[in-house]
Amino acid sequence: MTEMVYGTALVHPGEPILPKWWRTLDRWSMTCVFALFGIGLLLGLAASPPLAEKNGLDPFHYVSRQAFFGCLAMCVMIAVSMMSTHMVRRLATLFFLVTLVALMLLPIFGTDFGKGATRWYSLGFASLQPSEFLKPVFIVTSAWLIAGSQEINGPPGKLYSFILTLVVVGFLAMQPDFGQACLVLFGWGVVYFVAGAPMILLIGMAGLVTFAGVTAYSMSEHFARRIDGFLSAEVDPTTQLGYATNAIREGGYFGVGVGEGAVKWSLPDAHTDFIIAVAAEEYGLVMVLAIIILYAIFSVRCLHRLMKERDPFIRLAGTGLVAMFAMQAIINMGVAVRLLPAKGMTLPFVSNGGSSLIAGGIALGMLLAFTRQRPQGEMRDILLKNRRA
Numbered sequence: 027m028t029e030m031v032y033g034t035a036l037v038h039p040g041e042p043i044l045p046k047w048w049r050t051l052d053r054w055s056m057t058c059v060f061a062l063f064g065i066g067l068l069l070g071l072a073a074s075p076p077l078a079e080k081n082g083l084d085p086f087h088y089v090s091r092q093a094f095f096g097c098l099a100m101c102v103m104i105a106v107s108m109m110s111t112h113m114v115r116r117l118a119t120l121f122f123l124v125t126l127v128a129l130m131l132l133p134i135f136g137t138d139f140g141k142g143a144t145r146w147y148s149l150g151f152a153s154l155q156p157s158e159f160l161k162p163v164f165i166v167t168s169a170w171l172i173a174g175s176q177e178i179n180g181p182p183g184k185l186y187s188f189i190l191t192l193v194v195v196g197f198l199a200m201q202p203d204f205g206q207a208c209l210v211l212f213g214w215g216v217v218y219f220v221a222g223a224p225m226i227l228l229i230g231m232a233g234l235v236t237f238a239g240v241t242a243y244s245m246s247e248h249f250a251r252r253i254d255g256f257l258s259a260e261v262d263p264t265t266q267l268g269y270a271t272n273a274i275r276e277g278g279y280f281g282v283g284v285g286e287g288a289v290k291w292s293l294p295d296a297h298t299d300f301i302i303a304v305a306a307e308e309y310g311l312v313m314v315l316a317i318i319i320l321y322a323i324f325s326v327r328c329l330h331r332l333m334k335e336r337d338p339f340i341r342l343a344g345t346g347l348v349a350m351f352a353m354q355a356i357i358n359m360g361v362a363v364r365l366l367p368a369k370g371m372t373l374p375f376v377s378n379g380g381s382s383l384i385a386g387g388i389a390l391g392m393l394l395a396f397t398r399q400r401p402q403g404e405m406r407d408i409l410l411k412n413r414r415a
Contacts, residue, residue: 047108050398052331058324059103059375059390063096065317066301066376073290073297073304074378088297088378095380099387106391107398111340114392118166125160129197132156143201143370155381157198157206162347162389164194165213169343172221176338184221187214199238202246205357205369211235213350217342256367269293270300270362273307281310297378299370302362317376318359325352331397344396347389 067089074088084090106114128147136144139153146153168187175183191214198207215223215231242249255261261268273289276282287307290296296304305313325348332344351374358373360366372382375390 043108047398050400051107051394052327052397055324055327055394055397056107058320058327060100062317062320062375063100065305065313065320066373066378067093067096069301069305069376070297070378072285072287072308073301076291077294077297091380092378092383095383096375099375099383101387102384103387103391103394106388107394109391109395111337111395114395115166115170115339115343118163118392119170122160122163122167125156125163126194128156129160129194132197132201143203145201145203152380157201157203158381158385159388160194161206161210161213161350162385162392164190164210165217165346165350166343166392168214169217169346170339172217173339173342176221184218187218199242202242202249203370204242204249205371208235208369209350209354209357209371212353213346216349217346220345221338221342252368256364261364266293266295266300267361267364267368270303271364273303274363277307277310279311281306281308281313284308295370298372299358299368299377300362301373301377302359306362314359317373321352321355328393328397331399335396340396344393347393347396351386351389351393 070089070092071086074092075085078085078087109117132144132147135147137146137148137153138144139146139148145157146155168190171181171183171187171190173183174180191211195207195211198204198210211231215228219228243253244250255265255267261271269289269292273287277287281287285308287304289300289303289307293300293303302314302317305317328344328348332341332348335341335344354371354374357366357369358371358377361368361371372379374386375383
């Protein structure tokens, strides 16, 4: 009877944390993350030396930084994945408040590094982008509020999460960083939809986003220039999109050869926002498909495990994290092939970037913690039981 109610995952009293973590972890998902990071280092060896030479640095300066921050991100991911879901929720809520304050103080203490958007704090030896760290903890905090609203006599969590979303999106738009603002709004929308959002609200949100986009196009020259470039019938070959499009075309099925690509000498962001163009040129369609398959396997496996969860908070938070992770990858690759306007967004665990890697480690660590096996009945068993009753 106990096995019928709680499932077949056994609980071993006094079991050490490492064996318990390894036994309950989705090892396929973790393997995909390590594979993506390895591909990122491989592509970094090709993409970053031209930029290092331009800045008068050691040829493998950026690769070394990527390896350092990537290993740190992996350690953070493993540490977070060992935590209980209650600990993850508490730390995420606390960290959300810290990152929200950091986001609010960006106009005063932040810098733009000459890119026209105040998104970073300069620490001297490195830079810190608060929005990267805010995204995953915001999703977990919103999922906690929305899950709480589903309880009897629970707080109006959906309203609170909506207010927090407007605050976060507003401060991101002020930087301006419309790409991250859209990603945050998308992640919250997925959580709200899974929780049972009325269609009229989703339609209203779509109209609000459209209105905000038209307003941004009218008021922001930077935003309007990117939209005009995307809608133009012809691509200027001297722009980043032009270089990336040509690189993908030249790569063909199997690429031009390791180290033989030319796009890395033309694109200033070849090691970050347009890393997929380097992969396509030097390794061809085969490498691009391998990267897409790794993202797909990770996302599908996480969603499959979340479908079995009984805890509404874990289902909502995990689904939001998966959706945001997958959408960021789609946006990055979509920009490179000109399916989407330029967003300035990294490819998770593949692109170079300290903040992106560590924040990704935190996000995927929480996701791995949410998808660990637990002694519980599966959702379909509960539904069948209720139907028979």
